[in-house]
Amino acid sequence: MKLQYISLLISVFFALNLCAQEVEKTSLPKRIYTTKKLKTLPVIDGFVNEEAWNVVEWSSNFTENNPDEGTPPTYQTKFKVMYDAKYLYIAIRALDDNPKLIEQRLTRRDGFAGDRVNVIIDSYHDKRTAFVFTTTAAGVKGEEIVTQNGNNWDDSWNPIWYTDAKVDNEGWTAEMKIPFSQLRFGDDKEQIWGFNINRTIFRLQERSLWQRIPNDQAGYISEAGELHGLVDLKSQKQLEIQPFIVLQYDNYPAEVGNPYRDGNDFKINGGIDAKIGITNDLTLDLTINPDFGQVEADPGAIALDGFQIFFKEQRPFFVENKNIFDFEFANGRDNLFYSRRIGRSPHRDANLQKDEFADVPQNSTILGAAKFSGKTKEGWSIGVLESVTANEYAEIKQTDGNTREEIVEPLTNYFVARAQKDFNERNSYLGGIFTATNRNLNGNFTELHKAAYTGGIDFRHTWRKRDFYVEGNTVFSHVTGSEKAIFDTQTSIARLFQRPDANYVKLDPTRTSLTGTGGRIEAGKQGGGNWRYNTGFVWRSPELELNDVGFLRNTDQIIQFAEGKYLWQVPKGIYREMEVGLEQSSTYDFGGNLNRIRFELQGEVSWKNNWFTEIGVGGSNQIYSNAFLRGGPRWRAADDTFYYAFVGSDRSKKLSTTLGYVMVRSNEDVFHINRYVFRMNYQPFDSFSISLDNEFEQTQDKTQYVTTKDFENAKRYILGNIENDSWTTTLRLNYSLNPNFSVQFYGQPFISRGRYSNFNFVNNSLASSFNNRVNLFDENQISVDKNDTILIDENRDNVTDYSFEKPDFSFVQLQTNLVVRWEYIPGSELFFVWARGSSGTQDFDDSLSKSIRTQVFDVPANDTFLIKATYRFVR
Known part of the structure; x- marks a missing residue:
């Protein structure tokens, strides 16, 4: 409880300073x-x-x-x-x-x-x-x-x-x-x-x-x-039309008997992008059948915690002017608009009978999209986006040679409207956003929301020459659908209303809608003198849902946070600039439970020789998780301490490097993490550069969730000791013949290998000691059959009480592409692309290096060759 009082005092101290501190600043004429x-x-x-x-x-x-x-x-x-x-x-x-x-x-x-x-x-x-x-x-x-x-x-x-x-x-x-x-x-x-x-x-x-x-x-x-x-400048209304055509050839390993995977495909695709200046302030962007063929593949990643992974948007139509549509309402990546929902992979796989094969679209077809956006002289920022994706069907070849179609994604309409207004001599703004997702389910897709609506209001006010600020936002969501769809939403990992000890939420299988709220309030000092600080809080109600056209990782949180920094901004001695900061946060759920207290002390130095150093130390205690047991009771995790250090050389040199190390240790040695980072940039001559980014991480955790089983009218939450090694490296080679002609190579192998041992089950999820939280299966309770199935005889009566698949894994992914880009006239480009990729599982008993070698040299890969040409007509 003492730490809670410390957190409160820190927040009060920062808040009082907002009003108490006077600032002396250099005032300069324009x-x-x-x-x-x-x-x-x-x-x-x-x-x-x-x-x-x-x-x-x-x-x-x-x-x-x-x-x-x-x-x-x-x-x-x-x-x-x-x-x-x-x-x-x-x-x-x-x-x-x-x-x-x-x-x-x-x-x-x-x-x-x-x-x-x-x-x-x-x-x-x-x-x-x-x-x-x-x-x-x-x-x-x-x-x-x-x-x-x-x-x-x-x-x-x-x-x-x-x-x-x-x-x-x-x-x-x-x-x-x-x-x-x-x-x-x-x-x-x-x-x-x-x-x-x-x-x-x-x-x-x-x-x-x-x-x-x-x-x-x-x-x-x-x-x-x-x-x-x-x-006497006259309005120059923009008018640009950019048609494109893409020729694509795919070569891949043929699958015996599968008529849809015969080893190669050839496609021709085309579309149009357009920009129309409605006024000198506002522009209409249109796209018909957009193509994203030259976009890099997503980096490899595995989510062992069950939560979805955020991948950044890389498609040109959605990337351009994305800042106008952003509504990041809380700490992290939570946003009411996450454009990767548009054109996503279908929600369903094909339902195949024996000896049937299916051709399933990789992405939903974007029939058309339009953006109306800009900022007026009066201080209005405006953005409206409308997009429609098509019904998607899997074509299925039946055993008798006939074909049938099965719908895998419904026709969907996405709408986003965003506005902000500056006032108070541009020192303040007030804004809002509204999104709508509507699906044409036609009595099908009972697992999907029929409609999803979100909205929000945000504001920011600065004073004393913009040194001090207060800002915030509030959001709401409302989703509707069948009883199954809303039941699935209530029981998803972001909510888990079925938790046995969650008496402040109710799982209702008859509901057909769900409404939630969230938001953030923050105030602080951002300029003047050497001090910077802020404090505030974030909330996400258990019922909040944004993932139809937004991004939301989890809910049921109230987070108080505070941060203070002291800056040395005038070079002296051996440094250019330095800063030292302290961060603190406390996390609660809507039941009033304290789930984490966290502190971090960090420092950064830019040295006179242009090198830099970053160091930090911190820790968390009173750590609880509502989602760890995937619907089970609240779980107490071990308190932890972490340290990190990064050092980088002068980036202006032909060769520059960064070395980093992160270490996490927990009480009772329940888990530990070691992460090693090496980055290198080398430019041997002006037209050629090489960059290499390596990360290797070793994790050992005695409490990695495995599965949940029924035993004697009770639930058994099975955990195991995981040794998880992951390695990723990203290599980029860039050669530029001139500013308009370049060749770029991108390659990224990724491997994650996990091996489990010492399986155990949860005994008392809230016990303060690890040994009291779990019971370890002894050699008379656990065995492994010839199919790598774990057999549990918990009561030792020589009869298997429950079983589960051995969870060991070794996943390897290789992604490469080679892109030749020529901007033959301003705004018009020609791309030649070769992409090669493969992914799959390897023997988890092999070393990381052997698994990579096997995936690269022994596993057949998918190759894609494409030519894309664009021409921009400008008036």
Whole structure:
């Protein structure tokens, strides 16, 4: 109980400081650059010595931002800005006394490597969002949309614009030509935009800014300078149409007798993507039959805890402008919109009789999707998404040679509407979201929700020059369906209403709907001085359900959290910057049970030689889990302590590495974890780079859940001692002939092997000692038959009371692809792709390395070859 009082005192301390602390900050005037209309057109070739640029003056006097904020940079930067009726033109002169040392690293678009400049344009002038255009010294372009006043940078945006760069004896130069149709702005006679330029000298890991932003400032976009002189700009409504065609050939091991797996397939596919500027602020995105052929495969993973795994969205249509639709309502990945639900794999497998074979679609067909999104000059952020996926059928070949169809996924409509409104001089916003999922079940699919609706309201308010903030949100969900569908929802691992000791929830098999709530409230200090802190709480009611078009891992939680950090932001001695932080949280369920208290002390240091170090220590106690026994009673886990340390070398060097180690230990040695991390990046020459990411984890846990069995009118919750080793490595090779032509190889083997021993059953799930929580089966109670089935004779009467399959496993997955990408004109691309993959089980008695070798060299793989061509028509 003492720890609960400590948690409460920490929260109260932080809350009182929100009102009590005064902040002294550096107040800087806004720099202003006044542009003019050009008289003659410059050629965008990277040279900035043309007469066309002479209608405006150079601006300079950049200030170092990192590592030594507020001082003159090692080398100055100059720029000019001009415009005409359709384009904004920017010239940059990056001075450097050692041109031979300028890093001209060739990468794919959005590579952001080497010397570079970022032009930051807040054309809304809302002081929260911006468009960022990046040019490297090698002429590689990159673009980002910045939201949350600099806290979120999204590089999924790919507008059409033009740039080039050249290195000369004074340093390097760049030119940019940005269409106004790619920006969003109001209809004022004279535009005033937020504006800043950030230059990075890669070898020095030094950044400098045109408009100085001290490190103690809470915002980034809000502190930018201003661009004046844009007079009588006319709305440039965007219109882009991009058809595509895909030729795909698949080669795979033939299955004897299966007419659908004869060894190869050939497909032709096509579709259209379009962007239509409804106004200069709002854009309509359309797609018909979208294709995602060149997308990387998901990384390998196994969930031993039973909860679903989050995989990031990689499909271009859904990735672009995804920040507008985000509604992350709690700590972690919980979100009301998780676009991977759209076009997901079918919910059902084919129901096959003996000697039947089926052709089952891998994904639901997206018949069409549309997004209407943007931000207005008045401060409204708006997003509406509508998508329909088709009825999916498995074609089944019967034993008599005839075929039949069996539906495996119903016609489904997905709808998402999102809005936010800025007010209080852009220091506050209020927003909301609504989602709807409706399925045409036609009396079938009694296991699925017929309809699912979610909604939420979010807000944020900052004060004292944005140093202090309070923010929060609340969400609700309502799902309807058959009694079976709602029963399955109540008994899913996220809820487990059937738990025998869960007297605060009720399992009702007659229900046909379920309604829940959740949310988060947080307040803190984010700028000014050296202190940062926050405190708040999160809740997820037991009835909350978001997984029809959102992502929700678990429910039945109330989490109180608090965090404090102290920052050293001025370089001194051997370090550039440092921070030390303390985090604390307490977790309860809706029955009022305390389920965890957690503390973590962490520190980070960036050294003068550009190396970095991260260390941390923490622990949890009074740990209980409502889901551990998969519907059984509440389980007490062993208290644990963890340590971690990471050290990385200078990322500006040709070769950089990171080493890491994580160790977790529990009381009574119930479980322990060792995780080893090695990452390496090597760029032997400017056009070629190699990256390698290795992780090896060893876990031993005496209480790994195995199964539940009935015994003498009671439940037996079977656990075992698991030794689980997992290893994954990701290799990437990138070769760029020029900024528009690249070759990329991606390879990732993954293996997870688990071997079980010392099986036991739960005796007293809440006992404080491990030996009192479980009973270990002795040699007279347990045996293994020739089929690797575990036989349990619990009462020792020589009769098997119950049995279960031996749970040992060794799962291996190999994913590789080779992608050649050519952007033959801006916005239009040609892809040549070879993908190779295999997955399956191996002998769990083999070593990890032997299992990988067997999977790579002895197991037949699936090969896919595809050519994809796109052409973007732009008006």
